[in-house]
Amino acid sequence: MAGFWLGPRAAMRGYRLFGYDSIGSTSSEAMASARRGDAGDVWFAALQQTEGRGRRGRVWESPSGNLAASLLIVHEGDAASVATLGFVAGIALQEALSGNLPASALRIGVDGADGLTGQGHAARLALKWPNDVIADGGKLAGILLEAQGLPDGRMAIVIGFGVNIVAAPTGLPYPATCLHALGTPVSAEAVFAALADAWVDAFELWAGGRGVADVLARWRRHAAGLGSEVAISHDGQVVRGIFETIDEFGRLIVRDGARGTIAITAGDVHFGATATSGRT
Template identity: 55%
Template sequence: MGFRLSPIAEAAGYRLEAFEVSGSTNAIALERARQGETGPLWLVTTRQEGGRGRRGRPWAWVDGNLAATLLRVETDLRQAATLGFVAGLALGEALDALAPDADISIGMDGASGPNAPRFELKWPNDVLCSNAKLSGILLESSMLPDGRFALAIGIGINVVAHPAGLPYPATSLAALGFKIDAETLFLALSDAWTRLDRIWAEGRGIAEIRRLWLARAAGLGSEVAVNVDGNIVRGVFETIDEDCRFVIRDDKGGTVAIAAGDVHFGAVASAGRN
């Protein structure tokens, strides 16, 4: 059917540029901004060459998966950084809408229940299903001559396949039994994003975004280990704060708020404890 925006996204002024094949959609978005594009503009493809993840890590690509980047211009970069949480929520809601009756295991311990989310959010930027990574989200920015910032919100989703040999479990919609193609998923994603962006409201609604995010949070209340620039911080995942930092409670009862790091649950989090 080809890529298209949802009616509410079109009505809200979003535009769409689709590619049969592209380099990094985030890189294209930032280049568009340097050329004067202000967005909001979605750039999408099912064949991305040169994709990347956090901290410059390569993002393995399989044709038929979805790469979607939203370009917008912001004035407050610290506030705009919380849009990564909006992106995770939007993808979770889009998947819920497309697969309302799917029977899959959920939760870090594989348990399930009637009120538990099937698509969980792992701080800061992953979407999980059945304890495996389904999607990664990458925010990149570039300062513009007028002092504003171009923000590229990149979302890579394993639709038809997932890479093997990774240091963490990964999955795809096809492996989970979902018969959803990239075009249909993007349509639902553009719809969910538009609604949640209205809630976010230039940061004024971050408290509600935080509440919705925590309702999908993977590992909430469980032991975690966070790698912060080579230093391991251990404790229990308690919440995310008003700035969406990862808050853990340590063995002494104190709390630590972490702005950036790699989170590990389960046996990895418990390793090294006496």
């Protein structure tokens, strides 16, 4: 059994944890637990997934030594507020990873998708809308939010996190990286403990949906590609323009010189040379 542990703040708040060396999918296990009547606030973490998935049913590779973790929460709020939990997850994951990544290194980003540090300098880590964390221009981690209604009218929400610790997938249409390749020989268990604690802080900022504005403001501070050329592809259509902001609903706002501003609710985002090349 993998040696995962909760951070002190997560343990103090009463979160529970199931750790695995290998599992089909932590998110599937979390949702199955909800259907069995689990009250939530429970993590499922594994060193390997054999049936991991990303957005739109894509396969998420998770070889042994990487981190797959899913959090089950049971919530009574509306679907609109639940959707913003993806941004809560983003700021929690960014915080957990920033504590494990050296601040300075040779930058190798090729997508023009840099966030900013508090001093206004390019950051190694950035949040890429809607659900990725990138480091030095390569995808380091991803988030998947799933929700299902329960018989009592409440909603089971599973937030899945996948972090490339020891290896990154190859053969992708975008660059990917892992913490070890970035010079950080940290373990999946240590990253998980940091994530569990960072989640507590981010979730308390969210405050049952009342703090969405604060969450989005913090997310924007770490956003990749703000003010740069962006291309968003969705269902065979491509929208191009300038990434202006994330609005109060979490939509990506693109300024198109011909059509004004466009609010994007879903899609695959490309920055920099990729955005202007015509290839997405």
